[in-house]
Amino acid sequence: MAAGRARVSRLLRQLERAACRCPSHGHAYSQAPEQPTLGNTDYAFEMAISNIRYGEGVTKEIGMDLQNLGARRVCLMTDKNLSKLPPVNAVLNSLAKYGINFQMYDNVRVEPTDQSFLDAIQFAKKGEFDAYVAVGGGSVMDTCKAANLYAASPSSEFLDYVNAPIGKGKPVTVPLKPLIAASFGLTSPLVVFSSNFAIYSSGVPTTSGTGSETTGVAIFDFKELKVKTGIASRAIKPTLGIIDPLHTLSMPERIVANSGFDVLCHALESYTALPYNERSPCPSNPINRPAYQGSNPVSDVWALHALRIVAKYLKRAIRNPEDREARANMHLASAFAGIGFGNAGVHLCHGMSYPISGLVKSYKPKDYNVDHSLVPHGLSVVLTSPAVFAFTAQIHPERHLEAAEILGADIRTARIKDAGLILADTLRKFLFDLNVDDGLAAIGYSKADIPALVKGTLPQERVTKLSPRPQTEEDLSALFEASMKLY
Template sequence: MVGDTIWEFRSPRSKFGPGSFNELGAEMKRMRCEKPFVITTRGWVRRGIIDRLKEILGTEVPYWDGVEPEPSAESVEEAAKAFKESNADCLIAIGGGSALDTAKIANLLATYGGSVRDYIAPPYGQGKPVPGPVKPMIAVPTTAGTGSEVTSVAVVTLKAENVKVGISSDYLRPSLALLDPELTLTVPPKVTADTGMDALTHAVEAYIAKPYWAREKPEDPLKRPVYVGSYSVTESLAEKAIELVGKYLRRAVYWGKTDLEARSGMLLASYLAGLAFGNSGVGLAHAASYPLGGRFKVTHGEAVGILLPAVLEYNAPANYEKAKKVGELLSGTECPEKDPQKCAEWAANVIRALQKDIKFTPGLEVVGVTEEDIIEMAEETMKQKRLLATNPRPVDVDGVIWVYKRSMRNY
């Protein structure tokens, strides 16, 4: 096997800062977007976002506000129909990860027709590749977590099978990420904690991901995976994101309505983490979160966050230095131990301490997971080959079982 010698970095144009939402009109002009269509949530419509858009753009904007919390394929298809019927020439998505993901797939279906299942990998769908470019899309995230504004992936729920599946293509990446921290001031503490843990998990998994040179070099350059593994750029982005979460997540949970500095820090963290994992890939925490989401009532952020400390410990032997660095960046202190293995455990405990401070869900047993569920879930995790491909330490069923058991109680 010949290891790869090349990495590539992909990102949309981005604009960040309090008040940046007011520059939406100028951005649309730059993109030659004359007839926009908005996809958002009922909550945002109730909070007057459509009136505000009318003020900013000086015209009525057609919209669809049926975004579901864990968007179903049906809801996404409904959004696609509304977008298509509007004859709009660009798409503006306003909301959390669910709104952004709904818009990404609606854009695909409105442009090329077909159903969600056409683009989902077997056994659930036909696995058709995304044929080409979609309409220009502006992503306006209102939570600090998924990083969906910069990534090429969108996740939907198939109700019949009760599974979450992703559609991933470079063409789905938004054309512009417009990040205004003021829009995140209304996020309630629990959602702030859950989405913040999703952002931290992206940063940590991107940081420790298998290096790009450990992956086989593709014969055809166009066949290089979207998730290439970790390298200098993704590592730098992830380091900064981890540091920002350590500095600002507590404040964003405690004083979220007024602490704009903390909200800005968290939105930046989530954006940087999105750029990092959107290029390097994630790993075991995300793979093992999928079976949880289907069986138990947990948000995506809860599922990955609960698993993160044990996943860091499991993966530490692949690179003890990196595991230690995660703890040091997050706590702003040096590891007090000499033994590398002890430092990995210490780093995992730094994450657990942060989770306790923000009253994050303390473990799998609280969610209702029992020892009996674990073997079946571990076998299901092994099927997440795309996500496990960039995990730094090889994963087997016993490893996943160890992670689940160790995550029963984090504090």
Template sequence: MTYPSDVQLTEETIFTWGAPPLKFGAGALDEVGFELSQFGVRRVLIVTDSGINALGAPQRLADNLRRYDIESEIFDGVHVEPTDDSMNKAVEYARVQGEWDGFVAIGGGSAIDTAKAINLLTSHPGELMDYINKPIGAAKAPPGALKPLVAVPTTAGTGSESTAMCVLDILSMKVKTGISHWRLRPTLAVIDPLLTLSLPPEVTAASGMDIACHALESYTARWYTTFDRKPAEQRVTYCGSNPVSDLWCEKAMALLAQSFRDAVHRGTDADEGALTARANMMMAATFAGMGFGNSGVHIPHANAYPIAGMVKDYRPAGYPQDEPMVPHGQSVSLTAPEAFRFSFESAPERHLKAASLMAPDAEKTNDPREQLPSVLVRLMQDIGIPNGIGGVGYSESDVPDLVPGTMKQQRLLATCPKTPSEDDIADILTKSVENW
């Protein structure tokens, strides 16, 4: 057969999908040394935060690495909800300490994302703003390969162990943004559900809402063929919803329906049911990461960036109380019900399917547009998520200040099948001051 080389394609016909190899199960932490030894590394930086370090898992990891003749050092200066300042300090620490053969991140998304930044900026020249997404940064592509990075999540939420994104707050601009490139994706994801047993219920709830929004936004994102065609050199990490990402998102939503509430309300119990719920949540987080890490997220995440970046005095239970913060999982959930009302007409069948996966036994609403928002609101009420952006310290008068931060996230907004205007975002935020 002959290839029709003269055909001029204007719409996209190609999607990309990628994820790291995965090791999953109770006790998987104790196999990191063996895995890293396969890469011939001899000196490794363990990246974590002080809270996780105090619990002992990083030292246990270091002891395991020593069995395979791998030297390691623990850096526990990760900032929960990292900033450009905290990441720059982490990078500077790593640079001063000399050459590293590889990295292990153990912690939540904050630790994994900080390790991605350290890996990038110790492997190649430049500064954070060189690589941060446009229009905030220059969006340079990493010029070559990075060092091996093993990601060991201790929360079920961000899916950062699966993704090629690194998220941070830019303090001077009061906005959250990130770096997105396939080279940032960890070399291996090691998922040990036992590491989540000590999580407070508030952290489990917030992290779980991040999973939910990852899966829902990915599943309702623009279909990949609706984008303009890109040359190979310009293919981006977020390519739109596609058949492979859909499978992972559907499975993540089904696991959330099965185990989310149990993980919040019984997550610290030692019985088999609680352990199963924890394992299912870890699996859901990774699966959702395998979905949205390729297809993309949209309005709830775009809104979340200024909500977190412009926080006033809110200090959430279950988190460090030394400074105000809105946990990422909370910030993405607060406008999700209204965002999915807005996007419903662009893909009704997907919104309804998502609602049925998240809550198979939910009663049908008279208005199909309300089905998914009502499922989310009931879930958020059940697990103690704040009631809208008003619950974290904002009012309707703050909406004009929040809108510009959302509009800076064009990479995310372009993934929504119904592209929002500034007025649309203002309306979504206003209607999200209270969700019930």
């Protein structure tokens, strides 16, 4: 008996020594030597997007979403203009119907600043909310994202999460509360929820442009430097974007136009951005991989699809507020482009737009009920687009030519070396047909302002380094000068 037990024990020891060492079958694992990485460029990309809910009237579901989350104390954010419009009323009705306890913050600033972010953050910290609802366009959604982030990380300094080199660009590691963002019109509404036990967010766009209901980006004017910058992290993106096309029907013509121009440039810039595997440095840890990673095969699909919708529907959406098909499709295009650029990124049009918005003098656009000078974001982006794409087309000209064809250019006899000029001319015609201001000079800038505009662009490395063609200060000066007059 004892001999038998000894033989069994010996056999078990032999089996243990001979056990499979692969991680699938054995507990012991010896790491194989890591293959050296060639160069210092990245080798991977990630797709991080919000869930999307689309349909006429889905705004009425927000109260149920919050109820399903068990939300007990909700922050509703909007701005004073939007607070009087039907989309906010639809959200309020839904909250009341399902007995949701909430406090409203309606001081969101159109084109937010660091101070307006801080005001909203203070409100969020005091409220100790367990969920957020943002009802409006990109300004509202971005403000709500920032409020949610800093309320969840109360000991953080404001610049901790702001993009480098202006801020420290720290990765977000704290769990956020649920956030619902519902936005109007053509800039893209959103509802976002996130909680300690789960993250759930939804966006209800009321405009069609920013795509903010799908992205982890929050943009603001940094007044000290007179430039736009932001916070970019997958952690702050909504997890559900609620897209209700009913909310786009009340948007005035110029707001529809400028929102649509943002969609146009999101699609063009993400499709022509530096490829993800040419971007450097390669992150040492996945948490450090930026939200904007460069063009990639998945983002390309969304960018091109959005561009085709813009080509087909934007003019119709601007010219006829009763064209439900056009406005609904532009609403979707905003989300589609958001998925594309939210992972690929944008480049020079956006990088140059930030000082254009930040240094505005006295320009007040038609259809915007604001008490301060303002260059709408979509306008600030699109005014440099002809010059930018004429410049970047030296790299991947076939992509620029493809974009020109989608926007209506006849390229049957085109030469690939002329791709940039063809796309630039196509964009000029597109903008002229839609009564866009004739360049930067028409919104108050002159050649004397170019040094300041260049200086304001230089800190925007988060996006400018995604340009497929590197640029010098002299290049930027030339691009601003070429954008002073379009036609």
